[in-house]
Amino acid sequence: MNPTRIAVTPGRFHGGLKLDGHRKLASGKPITPLPLSERYFLWLAQHYGDAALPCVSVGERVLRGQVVALQEGQRGTPIHAPTSGIVRGFQDLPAPAADSSSASMLVIESDGEDRACTDLSGLAEWDCAAPETLVERIAQSGIVGLGGAVFATAAKIARAEAGVTLILNGAECEPYISCDDGLMRERANSIIGGAQILLRALGSSDCIIAIERDKPEAIAAMEVALRDAGDERFRLERIFSLYPAGGERQLIETLTGRQVPRGGLPQDIGLVCINVGTAAAIRHAVCEGRPLTSRVTTVTGPVLGAPGNFDVRIGTPVRELIAAAGGCNDPKARLIMGGPMMGIPLRDDRVPVIKAMNCLLALPESALADGRDQRPCIRCGECAEVCPARLLPQQMYWELRDERFEPARKFGLDACIECGCCDVVCPSHLPLTRYFRWGKGQLHRQTVERERAEHARQRFEARNARIGQQKAQREARLAAKREALEKARSDGNRGAAIDEIIARKKSSTAGNDDSGQTG
């Protein structure tokens, strides 16, 4: 066996839940491209890191794939026009974010021609290209983690040391979502191609592809693609289907039996985890010069006429996704971005598609957990049984209920991955995950405030020290002057002494000016 390969020691993460997948709703049909929209709405803060900086003017003509907003900061990413058309300025729309606030979205009116920008051409010989060239191309193409984290992939690669093992995450564990499943069934070659590019960019020769056992078609398609590629560096692992098996940390534990250190990254133990959708996007970006302007999104839910997987352009209003999926037959249905366990509720159907939107879920009100009958915690411990982070949610809840953030932190609040398992098993129907999300926010705020206060204190102390030093200097000078005067007087050499005093007077004035400036 190749010595650089990491050992696959089948482990099992703690807890987890067997959930009804509901994936058949959408996974049976082929991925369908969505027709062109009239207008696209690009949210410039849709990724992890700083918001992109707009670089087009109102009325400007843009082409598909043209950069409309530049990368800002190390971990930011550029945003590209999803089709050709005219920039129509900004419009406030509800953002697909946890706080449901409104955000300014860049509007692009389609001209219906969908002409592509030719700024970037495909790197036909990527397998000879330098890793840096590949990373740069990935960064230019606006590639972010499409599993939901939307962390800039180029930054992730740049952070990894050479020789890491690449884990290709095809374990799509949340109910209802099947976009990665569809992608693996239909575009397995792109995924493998993208992974090969990633291996070169990472300087690695080891890739584990992890797929849940309940996706036999995806496994078969990936096996065929692997056989065609004939690449020895790949291994395909079938893992148990258990929520949250696709969570990065849980997947790593399942595959290697090792744990990512708390507060650390997979890179710390020589691993890089990339979603299969991201790999396919990388393949398109590098080989065909196509930046990330579309993604596969599952549009599903029991209240939709024809759920399915769709190839959607970033910026499409979700209203059009619902229309494409046969419309919604429940006017009171609730829209969720992502799955039912970790998804974000959407304020309405004007919200545009963002790179993170792996699923648009429409659930009837009756299927939701709100308005539930909460009871006191009876410490049954079911939450701890299912917690993949091995936490004691009952104890953290006990502390947070009375706003004791520090004790909650000692129970490991920061290690909570907000998977929602504890919520779902709680017989007292407590919204535990919401408490933990809130508690983490409060702790973060306290840390920021503490740091700010500490900084202010340091500034104040530095200033005091400076003033004290100046005072001491002044006193020392004064003392020297006095001493010289005394000496002159006792020596009786008045003429020389007067000269000396005058000279010192001059220099002391200059010194005072100096000190005035430093203050």
Added chain:
Amino acid sequence: MSVAATAAPFLRPPAGVTQVMARVLLALCPATLAHIWYFGPGIAINMAIAASACIGSEALILRLRQRPIGASLGDLSAVVTGVLLAFCIPPLTPWWITACGSVFAIVFAKQLYGGLGFNPFNPAMAGYAVILISFPVEMTRWLAPRQLTETMPGFPASLAAILSGKPPGAPTWDGMTMATPLDFAKTEIARLQTMPEIRADVMFGDFAGLGWEWIANWIAIGGIWMIYKGVIRWHIPVAMLASLSLCAFVFWIADPGKFASPGFHVFGGAAMLGAFFIATDPVSAATTIRGRVIYAAGIGVLTYVIRTWGGYPDGIAFAVLLMNLCVPLIDRYTRPRIYGDGS
């Protein structure tokens, strides 16, 4: 605090506390019927009295605390407390004693600490301990099982006896009551009888006391059903019965003449009830898995110690209450290692 009204997860939550409590009551039904068969209908009357007293006192306290009454009573936890308390007391206990224990359990052991979820002690056991200490004579006035008596009181006679506190149809209690097998064994051992001699007495059956052993079996069946249904987890019953058996085994092997066998301990007294229905009360038990094993093992050891060398024939209630005291300590030292914290 402000927790967003709508946020993930969006799945409907599972069966609630009410269903958990209802299943506990259901699991107790076979053993209750067995109890009625062996010791007459007294237990059913006691259950009604205890449950009513529990519900009444809970409603009263909730009203005084200005808390919603319906929601708290609806969770059935007060009924469970009453029913478990009634399971521990003699069938013809006068009603005021039962009521006294129930009121203490709910008012002092539960509501004064903040109600369900906040009580450090098992309410039923706290109530039982109070009446056991306060009314030692009545609380040891057990009837002879069906096999050993001609005069099993029927429903009207039992009701009259419970309401009046007087023996049914006889001038004194002596004719119809007898010591429990545990009590008998303890007294006889003190009188220097050997265990095999004691076991030869008519009051003993295959594993333990006549009647008692079968009630214990039905309790175990109900308990196993609760484990199967996910109402309780196996750790506490297994750890408690294992530690009780282990203690009994060590001493019994060393001196079978002086010490009762593990089977006698496990099927005798309230061991089975304690293991499946009392120690498993999640509120007053340790909350981590390792903690629960330690907690339950502690109950097993303490029960054996109290039964063998203590002043009471059975020790479940005191063992549970003592271990309730240790729960914060146990929880503190049995926290699981958090993901990513190194081995």
